[in-house]
Amino acid sequence: MTTHPTQDRARRRRAALLTAAVDLLTQGGFAAVTHRAVAHHAHLPLAATTYYFTSRDHLLAEAFAQLVDTELTTTRHWITHHGLTALPDQIAAADRTRQLGLWELYVHAGRDPALQAIARRWTDGCVRIIADTLNLPETDTRVRLLYTTLSTLWLEHVVEQRPLDDAHTLLAHAIATYTPTTTENALPPP
Amino acid sequence: MTTHPTQDRARRRRAALLTAAVDLLTQGGFAAVTHRAVAHHAHLPLAATTYYFTSRDHLLAEAFAQLVDTELTTTRHWITHHGLTALPDQIAAADRTRQLGLWELYVHAGRDPALQAIARRWTDGCVRIIADTLNLPETDTRVRLLYTTLSTLWLEHVVEQRPLDDAHTLLAHAIATYTPTTTENALPPP
DNA sequence: ATAAAATCGGTACACCCGTACCACTTTCAC
DNA sequence: GTGAAAGTGGTACGGGTGTACCGATTTTAT
Numbered sequence: 001m002t003t004h005p006t007q008d009r010a011r012r013r014r015a016a017l018l019t020a021a022v023d024l025l026t027q028g029g030f031a032a033v034t035h036r037a038v039a040h041h042a043h044l045p046l047a048a049t050t051y052y053f054t055s056r057d058h059l060l061a062e063a064f065a066q067l068v069d070t071e072l073t074t075t076r077h078w079i080t081h082h083g084l085t086a087l088p089d090q091i092a093a094a095d096r097t098r099q100l101g102l103w104e105l106y107v108h109a110g111r112d113p114a115l116q117a118i119a120r121r122w123t124d125g126c127v128r129i130i131a132d133t134l135n136l137p138e139t140d141t142r143v144r145l146l147y148t149t150l151s152t153l154w155l156e157h158v159v160e161q162r163p164l165d166d167a168h169t170l171l172a173h174a175i176a177t178y179t180p181t182t183t184e185n186a187l188p189p190p
Numbered sequence: 191m192t193t194h195p196t197q198d199r200a201r202r203r204r205a206a207l208l209t210a211a212v213d214l215l216t217q218g219g220f221a222a223v224t225h226r227a228v229a230h231h232a233h234l235p236l237a238a239t240t241y242y243f244t245s246r247d248h249l250l251a252e253a254f255a256q257l258v259d260t261e262l263t264t265t266r267h268w269i270t271h272h273g274l275t276a277l278p279d280q281i282a283a284a285d286r287t288r289q290l291g292l293w294e295l296y297v298h299a300g301r302d303p304a305l306q307a308i309a310r311r312w313t314d315g316c317v318r319i320i321a322d323t324l325n326l327p328e329t330d331t332r333v334r335l336l337y338t339t340l341s342t343l344w345l346e347h348v349v350e351q352r353p354l355d356d357a358h359t360l361l362a363h364a365i366a367t368y369t370p371t372t373t374e375n376a377l378p379p380p
Numbered sequence: 381a382t383a384a385a386a387t388c389g390g391t392a393c394a395c396c397c398g399t400a401c402c403a404c405t406t407t408c409a410c
Numbered sequence: 411g412t413g414a415a416a417g418t419g420g421t422a423c424g425g426g427t428g429t430a431c432c433g434a435t436t437t438t439a440t
């Protein structure tokens with residue numbers, strides 16, 4: 001069971017541990033998130049980690065959830081400001097290792113039911129963003145197709161460090177093929 | 191440096207260790223591939239692992255390479271026999287945890303340059319298969335788009351255990367939209 | 381036959397891990 | 411104020427890890 005402190009300092013400490021966990025996951029990946037490393041990174045004693053989080057798995061789960069949430073809001077903002085076609089630029093600009101940590105946890109969710117729910121929230125959120133910007137329902141085939149394309153392009157770039165040269169072409173082609181005629185929202189504002 | 195034995199029994203032992211590593215990766219994921227577990231699973235003493243593989247990383251790299259190669263030939267066979275549209279059926283039928291291990295290593299390649307080369311071989315191989323079955327060059331935009339769609343559908347199924355209900359619909363739509371008019375190869379044989 | 385090289389396998393080392401424990405201090409409710 | 415609850419932090423335990431070491435054994439080359 002996850003502990004939720006009532007005192008102010010305690011809440012701040014818990015949050016510090018969480019961001020420390022996210023940072024470590026970003027920098028060193030999965031294996032780097034240990035009790036000792038998290039505690040040290042948050043300038044707290046070792047026992048703080050076991051006090052605020054009942055286990056390492058719970059800590060990782062919450063870190064994953066936080067990572068997903070911030071990531072979703074970030075990309076939503078970017079797309080509403082720059083349009084779908086500019087998404088490759090955001091991918092290229094984003095912190096690569098951070099995205100790596102996100103994907104690491106995502107795949108790990110395949111073996112951990114607790115993480116799986118968060119993983120679903122993650123993809124659902126991405127699909128919803130695309131659906132919203134295209135003014136289409138989430139279940140629309142074109143939305144799903146566009147999402148799958150973007151997802152792979154992103155993962156490929158993060159893992160294999162491929163240049164995103166053809167991403168723009170690919171994306172433009174996909175949008176042109178998929179979207180209905182009246183979708184100004186798919187384009188960046190003038 | 192990777193050791194390549196000259197004697198027969200030694201070669202068999204090395205191969206046994208490798209398949210043991212793949213098995214363990216399949217069953218328990220990344221963390222399960224330890225020297226002791228691999229040795230025990232291959233019915234060999236602990237020291238065998240360090241004798242045939244200079245480090246755990248090298249062992250994992252070779253396991254990854256082997257996993258990728260067998261996976262590529264398997265899917266190539268399937269597609270030539272059943273067609274592209276039947277791919278979701280193969281995905282559904284395949285050993286889920288095995289695919290999970292593959293994807294785990296793929297993402298991990300983002301932090302390990304040695305694995306990264308294998309990861310590229312993996313995606314390149316997938317793209318090539320699609321290009322071949324569609325009689326299109328690998329650089330064709332439609333090939334790339336089809337690949338990205340398939341890739342995400344696959345990963346989603348493996349990680350989130352989503353039903354592949356809409357995969358057929360999605361795939362059919364994508365193929366209909368993308369492929370040129372004369373591509374009988376994309377359809378299953380009558 | 382014999383020396384060199386390859387292989388084998390048992391053991392040991394140093395390290396890091398998650399987590400439990402517990403005496404201590406601070407905060408809160410009344 | 412006083413007792414209960416919450417928070418704190420130092421330490422310890424049991425266990426698993428990668429890898430090095432080294433004498434014994436087998437294979438190969440000559």
